[in-house]
Amino acid sequence: MLEKNRSVIWEFLRKIDVARKTAHPSPAHRILAEFQRDLPGHVLLATQNVDGLHKEAGSTDVLELHGHMYRIRCEHCGWHTPIQSYDELDDVKLCPECNYLTRPDVVLFGELLPYKEHQRLTDEFQKGFDIGFAIGTTGSFHYIRRPFEVLKEAGGVVVEINPCDTDLTDLADFKMRMTASNALEKIQECLAG
Secondary structure, eight states, X not given: OTTTOHHHHHXXXXXXXXXXXXXXXXXXXXXXXXXXXXXXXXXXXXXXXXXXXXXXXXXXXXXXXTEEEEEEEETTTOOEEEOSOGGGGGGTSBOXXXXXXXXXXXXXXXXXXXXXXXXXXXXXXXXXXXXXXXESOOOOSHHHHHHHHHHHHTTOEEEEEOSSOOTTGGGOSEEEOSOHHHHHHHHHHHHHO
16 A cells, blocks of 8 residues: 555554544553563563553553554655654655655554564563563464464463453463453452452
8 A cells, every 4th residue: 555555554544643642541551561660570561552552651661563653754765753643744744854755654464574673572582581461462473473482382371361262362371351451450459469
């Protein structure tokens, strides 16, 4: 679509931007930020979300696997800039450095993950974790499933939080058939009590 009709992508993300203006971090976003801050050891938050709600909730180490919809970049020269709203698009649809068409800094269907993010995900899981939480993902992409396989192979524990069965359910040591907020609130209560 970027090659054939780029305006479709911009318009789709503009609609998400309209919805995002009234969205706020959920209890799940806030609890994950608290876990990063309060739990001992290293807590990495890898997300497929592109909306920035994890950072807004206070998470600091967020690996945005699919990019961030509020960054615009030029594929030609590498220029990039943050934006606050898609109302600013008219100012950034052409790169100010090389006059090439810009694009949202997100992974679209058929595109590869950015190398740096994919490599960090691989490196982090090879270092090892004691526990991995698969929250709200279908796990249908290899790059999501494989880290949980590595975790299991190393003796780690996989907890899946999702009301439905997914491509990760067979790997889960514990399956919480709940929403992210409800499950994380229960986990937080257990850790506090």
